Amino acid sequence: MVRDLYMFSRGEKALVVWFSILYKTNMGAEAKINSALGEMEVKIRFAYLDNTEPDGQGKYVLFTEIEEETQVDMINKRLLAIDGIIDVESGISRNRMIHSVDFPLNFLGERALITRSKTFVDILKIIREHVIQPDGLLLLSGLKGGRGAAKYVRNIMPVDMKNCMAVLRELFLASGWGKLEVDFDKESCSGKVVVRDSFIADAYGPSDLPVCGYMSGFIAGYMTEMMRYTFQVREVSCKSMGNAVCEHVVSPAPDGVKPEHIMKEEIQ
Template sequence: MVRDLYMFSRVNEEADVIWFKVAYENTVHSEADITSFFAEKGLDIRFAYLDSSEDPTKGKYVMFTEAEKGRDIGSIAEELEKMDVVLSVKWGYSKNRAIQSVDFPLQLLGKRAVIIRAKTFVDIINIMNEQVPQSEGLLTMIGIRNGAGAARYMQEMVEMNDDNFLGLLGELLMAAGWGKIEYDINIFELTGIVRMKDSFLADEYGESDVPVCVYISAFLAGYISECLKKTVQVRESKCKSMGDEVCEHVISAAPSGVKIEHLLRGELH
């Protein structure tokens, strides 16, 4: 939700909004000990998140709180840093009372990322459609490459198998704001359907006579092909922009002998 990504604290407009970034040793009680410390100091957590994705032996605890103006936060930070599990502490004031859920630079799937509005993404697609010959093929190649790359990264981070790879994809797409998926796929016959509710492309694109989620179809093709090590094709058969209730992506096996790298080169039409 947008408010969880970036919001303004209005709980006590006479207090200071303060952030802490705590690096800690990842033990079974680290997070609880740090949370208890803040509670003992009377610092209510307005927003917080944990991250240990970069190094499982270490973690990062980011917390936003409010404190009465003039309170000695420096001494609290020094005391926090002396805890056995704490490696380092950074803190500061949010002058504009902003609370955000991301660090700078933002990381997504192991790479630097930026947040853009769905409208900006759709504007890019529209300009490509107007100015670039065979723009749909280009979008397909980009989507396949991105989907395959996402699958490879997730395979490094978590244990993926035939039973959970689509569930993990669903969590990823929902967290990224793309939409919510339901799926019915036969992984042995390489056939099935992925339905996406509230596709960000279809919602922002508006009315259309043809399906508009080509990039998402291609992303699904790249992701599924990489996970199964078998090449699939994906096409959008229904689209919310055409008046359908949900966007529907049909999965089928690629012709015999076609590999994912052939799709990346645009050799399959």
């Protein structure tokens, strides 16, 4: 996953160029790429590595500024000559914009998009105004999202009871949702999740009721899938209500309730 996908270059005469380099991860290609770029005096403005490609492949994407288009072919040829490099793609942004190279954008194994938090919150407000039992609908939507995220993460990295909440914390931070503080007791399967700077609450504005029910559902779905135990989560205080943070209480679901009973796609 990549942050800050859309930036602008201030150099009026510069050409913003991107390179997407596909390589074999077991041949030390990353170091060779950096060495070659240094020798060619390529100044990297922004770059990221993605090692979730299949079949032992990785992707190195970088953005730089050049003055002459002829430099692009030279850099391409030098990179392709490196042992372990499978393919190199490149392109020029003549409007001096740095954006995601790959289309469509991928996040947690699915197509994604970048949108303003206000746009997301506008949808939430419309649902609240026109749908019967909107909070239940938003909770179920969050449950499904959290469950899907947990499944994807578990397939690409080792996750267990010891680190699954740390992974959730990093997911929230990396995706711009908020900063998590987790206080969870494994024995009683209860606790709380505090969200600082919730993107929903910040964009929503003043409210008499908590507005981050979608996050409550996401947390519940994620924890239920990761820990193989059915959780319920509810927001008890919210920044939109004037509180400093948004607090979500985590507790075991009532006896007899299984994960499939609370996942929308499996409700009969």
